[in-house]
Amino acid sequence: MKHYKFCPMCAAPLSEVRPDRFECSLACGFVNYDNPTPVAAVVVEYEGKVVLAHNRSWKGAFNGLITGFVDHAEGAAECAVREVKEELDLEASPPTLIGVYPFERMNQIIIGYHVTASGPITLNEELDSFILVPPEDCLVWPAGTGYVLRDWLRGQGIEPDMIQMPKR
Numbered sequence: 001m002k003h004y005k006f007c008p009m010c011a012a013p014l015s016e017v018r019p020d021r022f023e024c025s026l027a028c029g030f031v032n033y034d035n036p037t038p039v040a041a042v043v044v045e046y047e048g049k050v051v052l053a054h055n056r057s058w059k060g061a062f063n064g065l066i067t068g069f070v071d072h073a074e075g076a077a078e079c080a081v082r083e084v085k086e087e088l089d090l091e092a093s094p095p096t097l098i099g100v101y102p103f104e105r106m107n108q109i110i111i112g113y114h115v116t117a118s119g120p121i122t123l124n125e126e127l128d129s130f131i132l133v134p135p136e137d138c139l140v141w142p143a144g145t146g147y148v149l150r151d152w153l154r155g156q157g158i159e160p161d162m163i164q165m166p167k168r
């Protein structure tokens, strides 16, 4: 995994004091904890269907949830509403928490929400297409955001099929 080479406080080299734990080599006391980054992932229910979108940077045909990094001093639910507005141009209902999931490969914590939304969908520049899938036809995938969708579907009394994650 990539890591900082120099102390962001005093610019001295960082030293690896144990695997994946980097600390300032001088006395300033900086420790790079490398905490997971919180990401909101949103199941957007739209006219009774789930919005799954394709990110422009993804090579495969995979469609996923609406996601985004929680901003500085922002709440995760607030982030969910903001991302739905930014990425789909929809006003979301107050978010309901589905669950919190590790996504170790990306060093992220996925915070899953459900919202309902209506109105015309306009994608922003991050997304290039979307599909509307009836809940009973949704497939899920074995990664943080896939577990969000799975657990929301289970709450609807649906046990979805799990697909393999395509390589990106």
Ligand SMILES: [Zn+2]
Pocket: 007, 008, 009, 010, 011, 012, 024, 025, 026, 027, 028, 029, 030
């Ligand atoms: Zn330092």
